[in-house]
Amino acid sequence: DQQVKQNSPSLSVQEGRISILNCDYTNSMFDYFLWYKKYPAEGPTFLISISSIKDKNEDGRFTVFLNKSAKHLSLHIVPSQPGDSAVYFCAASANYGQNFVFGPGTRLSVLP
């Protein structure tokens, strides 16, 4: 039973447009969420986090939105750049950063 779901295995977006990556979770005890980006042959790289006391967090081109009632979060990338092409993982924790549960990832392709 997957506690963190990323239902879109892949997404293609034109350069300069907005990329929206979605993540759903089932465990209402999750209180801390992160997004990671992964290039081939490298470990995941931290992008942005959000705690359950917030519904939005911004960092440059990246914004994460959290809808606790829907158990849904999304990552917006504006504007998308070809260098953003990677696999994006959503991760959640029930105890502020101890055991993280990762989703299966969404492969983003930003087309020039």
Next chain:
Amino acid sequence: DTGVSQDPRHKITKRGQNVTFRCDPISEHNRLYWYRQTLGQGPEFLTYFQNEAQLEKSRLLSDRFSAERPKGSFSTLEIQRTEQGDSAMYLCASSLGRRGSSYNEQFFGPGTRLTVL
């Protein structure tokens, strides 16, 4: 380079052999995590340490898997009697893990890719 390092980057072994992987975390980080990642999946949590104490090991996949962090610095993950199903990427991560802090994002190493023939 002050990131998380892992050694070796690649390991090919025959079924039944034992393998050991090493992880060196970011020096000021007191939490260290091990994950396994298979193709098309996200990292799967295995175990983690707070300094030298192993605080969670129930997710280790079987009793063939064990991890140590003897002095609270580097860590090793050992797989005994490897099986073909153990073939995967093994990732290590570290974090500051300050009590009461929400600043707990994990920094990952490049991983060790294990192939069991």
